[in-house]
Amino acid sequence: MNRRRFLKTGAAAAASILAGPRLAFAADTEIVISPGDAGAVISPHLYGHFIEHLGGVIYDGVWVGRDSSIPNVDGIRKQFVDDMKRIGAPNLRWPGGCFADGYHWRDGIGKASARPRTYNFWQRRMPAGLDATESNQFGVHEFMHLCRLIGAEPYVAANVGSGTPSEFHDWVSYCNAPTGTLSLAEERAANGDPQPFGIRYWGVGNESWGCGGTMRPEEYATKYRQFITQFPNYTDPFLVATGPRGHSADGDIGWTTGFFDAMRGYEPPQGFSLHFYTDLRPTPIKAGDFKASEWYEVLLRGVRLEKVINDHWREMGKFDAAHRTKLVIDEWGVWYAPGSEITPAYILSETITLRDAIHTGMTFDIFNRHADKIAMANVAQSVNCIHSLFLAQGEKFVRTPVYHVFDMYRSHMGARQVPVSNPVADLNVPALAGQAHLPGLSASASIRDRRLTVTLTNPSLESALPLRVRFANGARATEARASVLTHSDMRATNSFTDIEEVKPAKHLVRVVADGLELTVPTHAVVLVECAIA
Numbered sequence: 001m002n003r004r005r006f007l008k009t010g011a012a013a014a015a016s017i018l019a020g021p022r023l024a025f026a027a028d029t030e031i032v033i034s035p036g037d038a039g040a041v042i043s044p045h046l047y048g049h050f051i052e053h054l055g056g057v058i059y060d061g062v063w064v065g066r067d068s069s070i071p072n073v074d075g076i077r078k079q080f081v082d083d084m085k086r087i088g089a090p091n092l093r094w095p096g097g098c099f100a101d102g103y104h105w106r107d108g109i110g111k112a113s114a115r116p117r118t119y120n121f122w123q124r125r126m127p128a129g130l131d132a133t134e135s136n137q138f139g140v141h142e143f144m145h146l147c148r149l150i151g152a153e154p155y156v157a158a159n160v161g162s163g164t165p166s167e168f169h170d171w172v173s174y175c176n177a178p179t180g181t182l183s184l185a186e187e188r189a190a191n192g193d194p195q196p197f198g199i200r201y202w203g204v205g206n207e208s209w210g211c212g213g214t215m216r217p218e219e220y221a222t223k224y225r226q227f228i229t230q231f232p233n234y235t236d237p238f239l240v241a242t243g244p245r246g247h248s249a250d251g252d253i254g255w256t257t258g259f260f261d262a263m264r265g266y267e268p269p270q271g272f273s274l275h276f277y278t279d280l281r282p283t284p285i286k287a288g289d290f291k292a293s294e295w296y297e298v299l300l301r302g303v304r305l306e307k308v309i310n311d312h313w314r315e316m317g318k319f320d321a322a323h324r325t326k327l328v329i330d331e332w333g334v335w336y337a338p339g340s341e342i343t344p345a346y347i348l349s350e351t352i353t354l355r356d357a358i359h360t361g362m363t364f365d366i367f368n369r370h371a372d373k374i375a376m377a378n379v380a381q382s383v384n385c386i387h388s389l390f391l392a393q394g395e396k397f398v399r400t401p402v403y404h405v406f407d408m409y410r411s412h413m414g415a416r417q418v419p420v421s422n423p424v425a426d427l428n429v430p431a432l433a434g435q436a437h438l439p440g441l442s443a444s445a446s447i448r449d450r451r452l453t454v455t456l457t458n459p460s461l462e463s464a465l466p467l468r469v470r471f472a473n474g475a476r477a478t479e480a481r482a483s484v485l486t487h488s489d490m491r492a493t494n495s496f497t498d499i500e501e502v503k504p505a506k507h508l509v510r511v512v513a514d515g516l517e518l519t520v521p522t523h524a525v526v527l528v529e530c531a532i533a
């Protein structure tokens with residue numbers, strides 16, 4: 001597999017060094033960044049999170065209980081809070097996922113010892129002899145305390161599949177009505193929270209085409225309207241309608257067409273959920289042990305997301321040219337077949353390797369480049385699950401390689417997207433069905449207060465990429481620093497016994513007259529931050 005070369009597009013040869021040692025540098029690859037042409041704000045919410053009552057996500061991952069010897073804040077795992085704060089987690093989606101459409105919020109309030117034990121949707125996936133009964137020890141108050149500790153905006157998925165509009169409205173009122181108004185507000189106060197929760201983001205169901213009710217799009221559109229027409233307006237709501245299963249072979253455009261067609265003449269939702277899993281479950285590809293073709297297969301499937309975003313956005317535009325409805329990619333991640341669970345009861349937990357970190361970098365670059373279309377995105381799921389940032393079991397806790405990519409991309413959050421002209425040729429790579437084309441370099445950039453952030457991912461296992469970054473229209477960097485996430489082993493991971501095997505390191509970047517020079521190593525994510533004059 002060779003990296004095909006391309007012709008330089010600018011005056012790269014004229015560069016002179018302003019800072020940094022002059023080492024032999026043979027970049028014939030140039031990307032052009034235009035800091036003066038900043039576009040859409042990259043909503044911090046694109047770097048969002050998701051936790052579900054599933055396997056070891058809530059119980060053990062997040063909630064260890066007030067009497068636990070594991071360091072906790074009122075029952076919530078302290079390390080989880082600290083690390084989520086550190087990466088500036090902007091939001092948290094809860095309680096599911098498929099769990100949401102079987103969840104009745106009243107089961108999770110009131111005295112903990114009096115809460116009922118209830119059926120959990122995920123019982124059906126538990127290995128024989130293991131029980132998924134929901135204890136309801138983590139309910140809406142505990143969730144809101146977690147959000148407040150982190151500083152994350154709550155995003156609650158309501159039960160449409162087995163609930164009623166009335167149950168939904170009571171839940172919204174319970175959360176958002178000021179005390180002194182509704183009895184439900186007094187009840188919330190009696191349960192410990194006089195201040196309204198002020199929840200703006202509500203998902204009206206989840207995967208209503210599947211576990212959320214196996215509905216057709218027009219049936220769901222009717223339900224959606226029934227659920228939202230009497231919505232108690234205590235906050236300026238952001239309602240998210242169920243959208244397509246974007247990783248379906250056909251991208252599931254039919255759902256989008258059917259929903260918006262059935263919504264003609266009605267108020268459109270603010271958000272339209274798009275789920276996109278890099279779904280390896282039907283393949284022999286394993287989470288922790290794989291060969292080169294399986295490395296590339298995962299990345300090839302992951303970058304399909306860009307086409308899926310464009311396709312659905314175009315379809316939505318046919319019904320709403322002003323694009324009042326934005327995409328909410330509230331579940332995304334690499335989903336492997338079972339086999340690498342932390343422990344059998346923690347269903348859907350996976351080994352997370354450098355491959356998943358590279359996938360994350362490429363995904364975030366897609367989000368950044370489409371920041372005008374996407375209001376929110378939520379990794380599935382933050383801990384002990386698919387594509388997790390953290391694995392936790394009792395006293396043991398580890399940050400996965402994916403965590404480090406979230407950390408590296410932080411400064412894109414809330415900055416304005418900057419165009420990157422990226423003419424790097426595709427790689428011709430081995431994949432499951434033979435040779436295929438994968439972008440040779442993934443890139444995105446953003447600017448805030450003259451601080452430019454550039455993220456670059458080289459998916460190649462074979463060729464490092466010496467790169468010139470040229471700034472358009474005479475922009476100059478006055479200083480720059482870089483870091484890199486990579487490892488000599490493509491299968492590298494962080495485990496409970498080796499928690500820092502994969503972590504970012506400083507990386508060399510040189511400031512030259514009209515840009516930067518650096519090398520993006522093989523299978524690496526690079527972050528460059530610089531000041532622009």
Ligand code: AHR
Pocket residue numbers: 052096097098099206207331380381386
């Ligand atoms: O994230 C795991 C599951 O994947 C969610 O519960 C569901 O919405 C999706 O199918």
